[in-house]
Amino acid sequence: YKIYDNKHNKGVTMNINSNTKLIGLLGQPVSQSFSPSIHNYLSQKYKKNNIYMCFEIEKNNLQNVALGIKTFNMKGCNVTIPYKVEIIPYLDKVEKNALLIGAVNTIKNVNDELIGYNTDGIGFIKSLKDEGYSLKDKKVIILGAGGACRSIAVELANHEVSYIEIRNRSEKNAKCICDLINSNFQSKTNYNIKPVEENDLNSFDILINTTPIGMESKDCPIDVNINPPKNLLVCDIVYKPHETTLLSWAKKNNLNVVYGINMLINQGLLAYEIWENIKTSEDDLKEIKNIYFNSLK
Structure with missing residues (x-):
């Protein structure tokens, strides 16, 4: 090693x-x-x-x-x-x-x-609570469908969010996580393999990036030309750089953010x-x- x-x-x-x-x-x-x-x-x-x-x-x-x-x-x-x-x-x-x-x-x-x-999902939830955010009845869109998404989605459902949508390029993992939530919690779920478009964000309270996109790069998991709804909370689990392109986009649009660190x-x-x-x-x-x-x- x-x-x-x-x-x-x-x-x-x-x-x-x-x-x-x-x-x-x-x-x-x-x-x-x-x-x-x-x-x-x-x-x-x-x-x-x-x-x-x-x-x-x-x-x-x-x-x-x-x-x-x-x-x-x-x-x-x-x-x-x-x-x-x-x-x-x-x-x-x-x-x-x-x-x-x-x-x-x-x-x-x-x-x-x-x-x-x-401890991933519980750690993420604590990050939101530390900033004073409540999760009950919120609608959440998650980018990615890996291990971090699984743990965060389970804890979100555990904290009674009303709806979780997973966006991922492949269907298999996203469907698997939705099935997991549907079988064990009250929260409704859905998944989609299409990239996020402007209209997609209008019905959500929280956007979470669980992909490594933006780690040590200027890449962004969504189109930076999108104009988001003004009450959207944007979270990124990437912590290097501290301010990812996704979080920069959110701040330029006067949105609240939660940092990966x-x-x-x-x-x-x-x-x-x-x-x-x-x-x-x-x-x-x-x-x-x-x-x-x-x-x-």
């Missing part, structure tokens, strides 16, 4: 010794991840003897990776694109919410038993609570955001 020394952690003194526990991020690519900054900060603050590192892995190594977590007695891992679904067969247990979602972003190693969790930090705090059985604080969110903004300078 390639191991990355994350540039954001410059200046962080890690007291590594013979009892230090390893926590990792599994995915591809991972070299630009901000997650080490989140978790190494938390371990330092809460005086936990951990180090968090990134591991770029190949799909055909997932079984070996699961075995490696046990062999090296790792405390746990985060899982990112593209392995949130593929990792599941190699786990010993999956928490019921993650099982329903069908994707795992957090693994805890408990006495050589790997337990899968999903909010979800990343919130899901990270929840994952850390799972590993350490502690409660993090609102101050942690603020402090980690400061670290993030300093890393952009």
